[in-house]
Amino acid sequence: MKELRFEELSVHYGGRRGGLTAVDGVTLTVPPGQVVGLVGESGSGKSSLAKAAVGLSPVSAGRVLLDGADVRRLPKGHRPLQMVFQDPYSSLDPRMTVGESIAEAMPRDAYRRASERREEVARLLGLVNLDPALGGLRPSRMSGGQRQRVGLARALAGRPDVVIADEVTSALDVSVQGTVLNLVKDLQRRLNLSMLFISHNLAVVRYVSDVVAVMYLGRIVEAGPVAQVLGDPQHPYTRDLLAASPSLHDSDLLADDPAATGDAEPADPHDPPAGCRYHPRCPLGPAVHPGRTICGTTDPGDDADRGVHQVACHFPGAGIDPRQPRA
Numbered sequence: 642m643k644e645l646r647f648e649e650l651s652v653h654y655g656g657r658r659g660g661l662t663a664v665d666g667v668t669l670t671v672p673p674g675q676v677v678g679l680v681g682e683s684g685s686g687k688s689s690l691a692k693a694a695v696g697l698s699p700v701s702a703g704r705v706l707l708d709g710a711d712v713r714r715l716p717k718g719h720r721p722l723q724m725v726f727q728d729p730y731s732s733l734d735p736r737m738t739v740g741e742s743i744a745e746a747m748p749r750d751a752y753r754r755a756s757e758r759r760e761e762v763a764r765l766l767g768l769v770n771l772d773p774a775l776g777g778l779r780p781s782r783m784s785g786g787q788r789q790r791v792g793l794a795r796a797l798a799g800r801p802d803v804v805i806a807d808e809v810t811s812a813l814d815v816s817v818q819g820t821v822l823n824l825v826k827d828l829q830r831r832l833n834l835s836m837l838f839i840s841h842n843l844a845v846v847r848y849v850s851d852v853v854a855v856m857y858l859g860r861i862v863e864a865g866p867v868a869q870v871l872g873d874p875q876h877p878y879t880r881d882l883l884a885a886s887p888s889l890h891d892s893d894l895l896a897d898d899p900a901a902t903g904d905a906e907p908a909d910p911h912d913p914p915a916g917c918r919y920h921p922r923c924p925l926g927p928a929v930h931p932g933r934t935i936c937g938t939t940d941p942g943d944d945a946d947r948g949v950h951q952v953a954c955h956f957p958g959a960g961i962d963p964r965q966p967r968a
């Protein structure tokens with residue numbers, strides 16, 4: 642079990658002029674053996690943050706720490722941090738059998754003999770509830786659900802302490818999303834993995850997570866224990882997400898849940914608003930309450946990262962009931 646920590650992390654795409662800052666000074670901790678669910682609308686920077694941990698997005702400031710050690714300075718050969726993507730095709734070579742793909746991700750020196758490698762591949766396939774005989778197939782011969790299981794097996798082949806799961810059930814047929822989700826949750830518990838679990842779907846996040854972090858336009862706006870953040874949301878953006886998520890009230894785990902707030906235009910990270918980034922869309926902000934000028938002028942502050950329920954808002958918890966339709 643290891644702690645994953647993003648410290649004042651920024652991700653910037655493009656040149657110093659122009660370009661965009663997709664993640665802006667985020668501090669977030671995934672405690673050892675826990676699942677942190679990361680939610681937020683499309684383009685809020687979830688994948689950019691996650692990919693920073695595995696060296697796949699351009700970090701412009703801050704650090705990613707694994708038990709306090711900078712991940713960029715980890716010894717070569719061991720890969721304690723593994724990422725699983727929405728589309729398992731992206732991590733599977735179509736020309737290799739899935740068994741070969743899994744074997745490729747195993748630590749080089751741990752399984753020297755071919756027979757040992759075969760055994761370990763079979764064990765990993767069994768771990769994700771696949772018949773080891775399927776190891777001889779190419780990915781194109783498998784269903785989406787089977788491929789995603791192989792993606793998981795491949796990630797686990799590296800014997801990680803931390804797994805980052807980015808929308809791992811989003812591309813699957815609804816009929817198999819539930820079983821893959823249960824598998825992810827079961828493996829996390831059995832292997833004591835620390836996990837950053839990204840999803841658009843609040844119901845899915847509530848189901849798997851211990852802690853929830855809500856991201857908006859490159860910042861974490863609210864974070865804390867899942868029951869508190871989703872049961873008693875303090876940030877208006879979290880409330881809007883919940884209100885737009887009928888599945889949470891219907892207890893229909895896998896209903897389509899785009900996590901979009903109303904009809905509002907998605908925010909543009911090229912030119913983030915001053916003050917609170919949510920203020921132009923906020924039902925508690927100056928667009929509705931003209932006296933609340935502070936929202937447009939003053940950054941509501943720090944990331945939510947002190948182990949308890951934290952919120953970056955000048956008027957937290959004020960006002961509306963998310964279940965009531967707004968006029």
Ligand SMILES: Nc1ncnc2c1ncn2[C@@H]1O[C@H](COP(=O)(O)OP(=O)(O)OP(=O)(O)O)[C@@H](O)[C@H]1O
Pocket residue numbers: 654655661663681682683684685686687688689690841910
């Ligand atoms: N390689 C890239 N080059 C330039 N801009 C990028 C790149 N990847 C992402 N972006 C931009 O960075 C912002 C954040 O994107 P990111 O993919 O991290 O969001 P996300 O929260 O994962 O969204 P989604 O829910 O759609 O996956 C977006 O404005 C996106 O267009």
Ligand SMILES: [Mg+2]
Pocket residue numbers: 687688689807
């Ligand atoms: Mg993404």
